[in-house]
Amino acid sequence: MSVDLPRLASWLRCPVCGADLEPVDRLTMGCKNGHRHDVNKRGYVSLLGSGTKLVGDTAEMLDARDLVLEGGAYSPIAEAVASTVAAAIGGAEAVASTVAAAIGGADPISAASGVAPGAAGVASRATGSRPGTRILDAGAGTGYYLRAALAAVPSAAGLALDLSPQAVARAVRSSGRVDGVVADTWRPLPVRSSIADAVLDVFAPRNLPEFHRVLRPGGALVVVVPRADHLASLRVDGTMLDIPSDKAEDVIRASEPLYALHSREPVAYDLAVPGALRAALVGMGPSARHADAHHVDARDADARHAEARHAAAHHADARDADAESPSADSDLAADSTRVSVDVLRLTRR
Known part of the structure; x- marks a missing residue:
């Protein structure tokens, strides 16, 4: 390319x-x-420098993330991010179909009951975004959320910043409007001061002083953090890291000297999780680094047992109509989980 x-x-x-x-x-x-x-010929530059001991996401983790994201499991979150960015920049006319086409997502809610408050679609906004608008995604991964934001702001350019060269390569490859840089979010960013209209930080490390430096005055920092009940049913076996009781409040307090809170939007819905998706949800994030072979084997065995129980329940339902309602409740509990996050819009002071 x-x-x-x-x-x-x-x-x-x-x-x-x-x-x-x-x-x-x-x-x-x-x-x-x-x-x-x-x-790099693939369209990005590494400005990592020496001394960084952290390791970026592996190809296996990125494949798991693609399975989750490109399949639409988190599309309501992407739509909420896009809507927040469009409102903050003050200028894109976007609808859910536009964003869905850009992120390649399907509707994850139809297979299980649930709602996504404020995220049913990206609201239309009438004023055109100004030329030169820039959106930086810190911890961009494969660029999924950045593409959603760019779909909501048609004239904007995006920069995918991530510690993983493989992730940055995928992000750049995914859109002609995305440039890429390999860098460590915890260190001074190799990004010019006051260059970005918006910075995205979605399930990623937060370097609040550096985000403040690279944002223009009045620019928006859009942060997505999990709530305590996020994927709770997948955490019971200990293969996923725990979440603090109110992570959003912690971020708001930490950001107070540099940012003003503009909005806090909850996004929550029930998500159907067949075996492959369940494994990918664990394998795409930091929990993958903490799951040893024993836990992985146990998780795989649990998934196989759950599938066997589901099949047995299905056949039992066919034989005994009286068991239909209890079985349906059991299936929902075993085969779905709760997606629950807060989308924060913080304005640079």
């Missing part, structure tokens, strides 16, 4: 000295102080 080097460089500053980066030749960018950085 071709690289829009001037566009990519326009986002970035040198990780060595902090000076703006500019194109030097076809696959090289550099700063006025002589530091040079090679650009």
Whole structure:
């Protein structure tokens, strides 16, 4: 794929000295102080530098994430993110079908009862977004939520920032409007100051001072954090990390010196989780690093047993109509989980 080097460089500053980066030749960018950085032919640059001990998501984790996200399991969250970004930037006319086409998601709610407050679709907004609008996704993964935001702001360009080169490569490949940089969110970001109109942080580490620096004055930080009951039924066997009781409040308190809370929107619904999706939900996030072989084997065995019980219940229902209602309740409990998050819009002070 071709690289829009001037566009990519326009986002970035040198990780060595902090000076703006500019194109030097076809696959090289550099700063006025002589530091040079090679650009990958796949359309992104690594500005990770030395000393980072953290490891990005593996190919297996990214495959699991694709299964979850591209199948539409989290599409109401993506729609809420897109709607929040459009409202914050003040200028996109978007509808749910536009976002759904961009993120490739299906409706995950039809298979199980539930509602997604405020996320049934992306509201239309009439004023056109101004040229040069920029959206940075910190911890972008494969770019799923960034694509949703870009669909809601048609003139915007996006930058996918992630620790995983494989994730950044997938994000860049997913859209011609996305550039990519490999970087560590916990360190000073190799991104120019006051460059972004919005920063996304979806289930990702938060470097609030650096997000403040790269946002323009009045820019929006859109944060998605899980609520205590998020995927609770999948946590009972200990293969997934626990969630603090009110993570959103913790983020709001920590951000107070630098940001003002504009809105807090809950998104919650029941999600059908057949065996493959159940395993992918565990395998796509940090919990995957904490699940040892014993836990994985136990989880797989539990999934097989659950499927066997489901099949047995189905046949029993066919033989005994009186058992129909209790069996349906049991199936719903075993084969669905609760998706529950808060979408925060914080305004840079």
